[in-house]
Amino acid sequence: MAVRSRLAILQFLLLAVFSALFTNATDTTEDGQWILVNEISRASNQSLLWGPYRPNLYFGVKPRIPNSLIAGLMWSRVEDFRSIQNSVRHACEQGDNMAGYGWEEYDVRTGGSQIIRDQGNMIDIQTQFVKVEGGEHGGHWGVRITGTPRADAPEDLKTAIWFYVGLEGFGSVTLENEPDEKGLEGTVHLEGSVPHLGEFKIDVTPGPETNRAPNIVNPAYWAEKPLDRTIYHSVQASENEVWNAKDFLFLALRDNLADLKERFAKEGHPPPWQTFTMKNTFQPGNLHYVQKVFEGAFEVKLLQLPIYAKAVELGRALS
Numbered sequence: 001m002a003v004r005s006r007l008a009i010l011q012f013l014l015l016a017v018f019s020a021l022f023t024n025a026t027d028t029t030e031d032g033q034w035i036l037v038n039e040i041s042r043a044s045n046q047s048l049l050w051g052p053y054r055p056n057l058y059f060g061v062k063p064r065i066p067n068s069l070i071a072g073l074m075w076s077r078v079e080d081f082r083s084i085q086n087s088v089r090h091a092c093e094q095g096d097n098m099a100g101y102g103w104e105e106y107d108v109r110t111g112g113s114q115i116i117r118d119q120g121n122m123i124d125i126q127t128q129f130v131k132v133e134g135g136e137h138g139g140h141w142g143v144r145i146t147g148t149p150r151a152d153a154p155e156d157l158k159t160a161i162w163f164y165v166g167l168e169g170f171g172s173v174t175l176e177n178e179p180d181e182k183g184l185e186g187t188v189h190l191e192g193s194v195p196h197l198g199e200f201k202i203d204v205t206p207g208p209e210t211n212r213a214p215n216i217v218n219p220a221y222w223a224e225k226p227l228d229r230t231i232y233h234s235v236q237a238s239e240n241e242v243w244n245a246k247d248f249l250f251l252a253l254r255d256n257l258a259d260l261k262e263r264f265a266k267e268g269h270p271p272p273w274q275t276f277t278m279k280n281t282f283q284p285g286n287l288h289y290v291q292k293v294f295e296g297a298f299e300v301k302l303l304q305l306p307i308y309a310k311a312v313e314l315g316r317a318l319s
Contacts, residue, residue, distance in 0.1 A: 047109045049138025050131060050304075056091050058101060058116050059127045059145075061304075063138060065196050067169030071304075072245055073145065074162040077121040078273040078293065079154075084253075087121055090246040096120060111141070122153035130318055137198050140305040144318045147298045158214050158273040160293045162249060163302060165202060166242035167286040170195055173202075175232060179282040183229030188290050191307065199307035204290045206230065207300040214295045218270040221260070225277060227293045233278035234285035242287055249289065252278040 054060030060072040076088040089096060097120035106112030111129040118125060128144040149157045165173055171194035177184050188204040213228040225231070235248050253276050260275055269275070273293050292300065301318055 046136075046138045047131070047133055050141045051108065052129060058089055058092060058125070059114075059129075059143070061129075061141065061143070063197060067239070068167075069171070069173075069192070069194050069197060070166045070168060070243065071202075071302075072164055073127070074164075074246060074249065075118075075121070075123075075125060075147070076160050076276070077123070078158045078160045078276045081272050081275070084272070084276055085250075088246065088249070089116075089118060089121070089125075117150075119150060119152075121159070122150050122157055123159055124148045124150060128318060134306075137196070137200075137306065140200075140303070142301060142303040142318050144299065144301050147294065149297060156214070156295050158293065158295055159298065160273065160276060160291060161298075161300070162278075162289055162291045163204060163300075164245045164249075164287060164289045165190060165192075166237070166245060166288070167192075167194065168239050168242050171197075173286070173288055174284070175234070175282060175288070176201075177232075179280075180229075181224075181280050183225060183231050183280055185229055188230055188232065190288060201305055201307055203301075203303045203305075204230070205301045205303070207298060211298045211300075212295045214271075214273045214293060218264075218268060218274055220268070221264075221270045221274055225274070225280070227274065227277075231278055231280055231289075231291040233281050233289040233291065234283055235287040235289075236283070236285045237287045239286070245287060245289075248287060249278070252289075255279065 049063050050061065052060060053062050053064060054070065054072065057072055060070065062068065062070045072090065074088055074090045076084055078084065086095070096118070099117035099119045101114065101116040103112050103114040109131065111131045113126065113128045116125040124147070126146040126148070129141065130143070131139055131141045133139040145161065147159055147161070167173060171192060173190055173192035176189040176191050186206060190202040191200070192202070193199045216222045233252055237248060256277060256279055257275055260270055264270065277293065278289060278291055
């Protein structure tokens, strides 16, 4: 009896050990599967973080995070003093006299390309939007903006473009270039930090050597603000008004126009492409504009990256 009792106890202990081992192995396998599923889900969500999630605009970018960072593009023909009020493009409007626009190809995880056929401004604007995976905050993105005069455009067509970055909530964006009242030379560097996005930088490149600034018409004003440089303008807006970047642009253009009217009166007044420019201002703000003025065709690149990253891969993707 004693021997049988000891055997029964031994069998029970062995069964308990095997049961524990099997259960731990199963739990470990299930835990590993859930970790893998969660990691795949996280990576999938991260790749969807950034996108053209401002569908009412011809081109606007933001993350899928409320009250965060927004970016957008505006442009206009600047060859006369009368039409600019109706020729600045930003939100999609029925009266914009477009020959067509929309994404010709788009992948939610890698980006896409669209052509905006702006017959009113006599130019086609192409935006090539690219997303690159990596990092903890949805990777990074860039856009190549190309302007091609339409067949009926004059050879010296003048076009102004404005790219802006705004904050609808907490965070900061600052200019890293040395301020210069004449404008900025080379690449414009912005750096920022936003909750859930971390620290980042946005570079606006001057584009290829084929880009041309308009001819000098008013040498005195050109000496103050040469258009072969980049204009930078910052505004402090209320958080619920940052989206209304076009209105703030018109306020800045109005102020510059009023200043030039007072200084030059009717004689020697700068031409429209010099007049319809923002003043270079470098005060802290939550709405930041970069303006460039071109003659003929043009190309610029905008690159958004984590603060520690280099733009090599992203620049290659946009080449």
